[in-house]
Amino acid sequence: xxxxxxxxxxxxxxxxxxxxxxxxxxxxxxxxxxxxxxxxxxxxxxxxxxxxxxxxxxxxxxxxxxxxxxxxxxxxxxxxxxxxxxxxxxxxxxxxxxxxxxxxxxxxxxxxxxxxxxxx
Amino acid sequence: xxxxxxxxxxxxxxxxxxxxxxxxxxxxxxxxxxxxxxxxxxxxxxxxxxxxxxxxxxxxxxxxxxxxxxxxxxxxxxxxxxxxxxxxxxxxxxxxxxxxxxxxxxxxxxxxxxxxxxxxxxxxxxxxxxxxxxxxxxxxxxxxxxxxxxxxxxxxxxxxxxxxxxxxxxxxxxxxxxxxxxxxxxxxxxxxxxxxxxxxxxxxxxxxx
Numbered sequence: 001x002x003x004x005x006x007x008x009x010x011x012x013x014x015x016x017x018x019x020x021x022x023x024x025x026x027x028x029x030x031x032x033x034x035x036x037x038x039x040x041x042x043x044x045x046x047x048x049x050x051x052x053x054x055x056x057x058x059x060x061x062x063x064x065x066x067x068x069x070x071x072x073x074x075x076x077x078x079x080x081x082x083x084x085x086x087x088x089x090x091x092x093x094x095x096x097x098x099x100x101x102x103x104x105x106x107x108x109x110x111x112x113x114x115x116x117x118x119x120x
Numbered sequence: 121x122x123x124x125x126x127x128x129x130x131x132x133x134x135x136x137x138x139x140x141x142x143x144x145x146x147x148x149x150x151x152x153x154x155x156x157x158x159x160x161x162x163x164x165x166x167x168x169x170x171x172x173x174x175x176x177x178x179x180x181x182x183x184x185x186x187x188x189x190x191x192x193x194x195x196x197x198x199x200x201x202x203x204x205x206x207x208x209x210x211x212x213x214x215x216x217x218x219x220x221x222x223x224x225x226x227x228x229x230x231x232x233x234x235x236x237x238x239x240x241x242x243x244x245x246x247x248x249x250x251x252x253x254x255x256x257x258x259x260x261x262x263x264x265x266x267x268x269x270x271x272x273x274x275x276x277x278x279x280x281x282x283x284x285x286x287x288x289x290x291x292x293x294x295x296x297x298x299x300x301x302x303x304x305x306x307x308x309x310x311x312x313x314x315x316x317x318x319x320x321x322x323x324x325x326x327x328x329x
Contacts, residue, residue, distance in 0.1 A: 010155060017162050031315060034180055038187065038319035042301075045320035049297040052324060064301065067318040075314070 028073035029108070035070050036081060036099035036110040042067060043083055043097045044114050054119040057093060059085040092117035175282030175310035182276045182284050183306045183315050186248075186261055189275070190291075191321045193246055194300050198327045200293060203267070207250035207259070207289045210267070214325060215244040250286055258285035258309065276306065283309040298326045 046062035061068065061083040068081050080102040088094050092115050099110040190209070194200060199212040249262045251271055260278070262271035277284050287305035294301070303318040 010159075014159060014162075017159065017166060031176075031180055034184055034315075035317055038317045041191070042318065042320040045299055045322040046297075048322040048324075049299050052298070052322070063320060064318070070316065072315050072317075 031072045032070070032079065032101075032108065033110055035072050036108075037112065039063070039067060039081055039083060040097040040099050040110060040112040043085060044095070044112070044116075047085070047095060047116055051116045051118040057085075057087050057095065057116065057118065059087060061085075091120070172311050175308045176313055178279050178282035179284050179306060179308040179311075179313065179315055182279070183304055183317055186276060186289075186306075187302065187304055187317055187319065189263065190248060190302055190304075191319065194302075194321045194323055196325060197323055198243065198325050200291065200300055200323070200326070202291055203247070203249075207286060208267075209248050209289070209291050211246045211248070212243055213246065215242050248289070250289060260284075261286050261289070282311075285309055287314060295326070295328045298323050298328070 042063035043061060047057050050057055050062075063083075068083070069078050070081070071078055073079050082100050082102045084098045084100070086096045086098070088096070094113065095116050096111060096113050101108050190211075193211045193213045196215075197211050197213040200209060202209050245265060247262075247264050247267045249264055249267055249271055250259050251262050251274075252259045253274070258277075260274035261276045262273070263275050264271045276286060285307050287307050288303070289305075290303045292301040292303075293299075299320050299322055301318070301320045303316065305314060305316045307314045
């Protein structure tokens with residue numbers, strides 16, 4: 001009887017500890033999301049600059065190419081982003097910048113929208 | 121029926137033979153110690169993991185805060201220049217100061233006061249300063265209005281859950297496009313992990329000489 005009680009207690013203690021540990025497994029997703037969000041803002045800044053000068057909006061990545069690669073997920077483990085820009089509507093344009101991982105991204109995606117008016 | 125209490129097959133003898141013998145105890149005790157050691161080890165690892173994750177979270181949060189602050193100021197700036205130490209920048213930005221401009225209709229009655237937003241340009245200067253405090257061998261960032269006196273409260277580091285340090289803050293201005301490229305690298309003093317975030321901000325009000 002005592003053995004059963006002890007075994008139950010120890011098992012429940014172990015289960016509690018392991019359940020507590022499960023959500024704390026290292027997850028670089030939040031760091032990558034933060035990096036990707038600022039990358040999208042970099043593209044928006046470039047597009048706004050074009051718009052202010054009255055030039056047509058471009059869909060290729062206009063920021064610094066080295067910003068597409070980050071080691072924030074782990075030192076020595078470079079992650080490469082892919083930036084896609086979609087321009088829709090007429091002036092003012094609705095611009096959607098989507099940042100995904102170039103390889104093995106799974107469901108990783110950061111999407112940002114901004115309305116940009118091109119000076120005439 | 122007579123109950124036999126003593127002797128070879130007696131009840132007392134049966135009772136005495138129950139329970140742990142020394143050999144059983146000698147096996148059970150090391151097993152228990154091993155089990156408790158394992159559970160203790162797992163608990164300590166979980167606490168360590170929590171500490172690391174908290175420190176990484178603080179690092180991310182501080183990097184984001186600094187970046188937001190700089191981009192926000194730069195957006196309304198007419199002048200931006202790196203200081204002698206390349207990790208520090210001076211930003212002159214547009215601000216509306218209404219503290220001196222209020223208008224009253226009927227004397228000084230507080231209920232009838234109206235804040236009047238000045239349409240004139242009011243400019244403020246903000247220094248994002250990299251500074252090593254006395255007694256510390258790492259750098260933190262400070263947001264101050266003057267750079268001729270030692271700053272006091274850093275906007276990065278000195279967090280109980282994970283101290284951080286500034287590795288580099290680089291700003292590159294493209295005057296023709298009116299774009300400021302910002303690159304911030306910070307490191308955690310708890311985990312030694314580094315975070316590098318880069319962005320750009322368009323500055324419509326930039327005055328190009």
